[in-house]
Amino acid sequence: MNDIKNKTTEELLKEYKLILIKEGKNEEFKLIVQELLERGVVSKQEIREVRYYNANGYAVAIVAVFTHPIDWAVYIGGTRDDLREMETVEWVSKWGCKLAERDASYYFPNIKLTYRS
Secondary structure, eight states, rough: GGGGGGGGGHHHHHHHIIIIIIIOOOHHHHHHHHHHHHHHOOOOEEEEEEEEEEEEEEEEEEEEEEETTTTTEEEEEEETSSSSSSHHHHHHEEEEEEHOOOOOHHHHHTTTSSOOO
């Protein structure tokens, strides 16, 4: 793990994707992400696309979150409608339920990045 700083960006991106596909997130994954952030290769997660609905006293948001240019994930959740739309969207992006790739692609069919498993 100490040799992360000596690896090329391409090597780190390849390892990042392999960990996501095969092992799931672990300590090495966190170190790789931190190094990629420091190098400016990836940005922190950002909300990219949203579907928002408000009915009968509840606000529901479906939020596509990117770690650009590596991957994306979609979260769904709801709040009471006394929160503003953006507050609901931000809450869902942090605390919502992650959708399966198939469902995420239904809501956001034009996103072509690797889906975060």
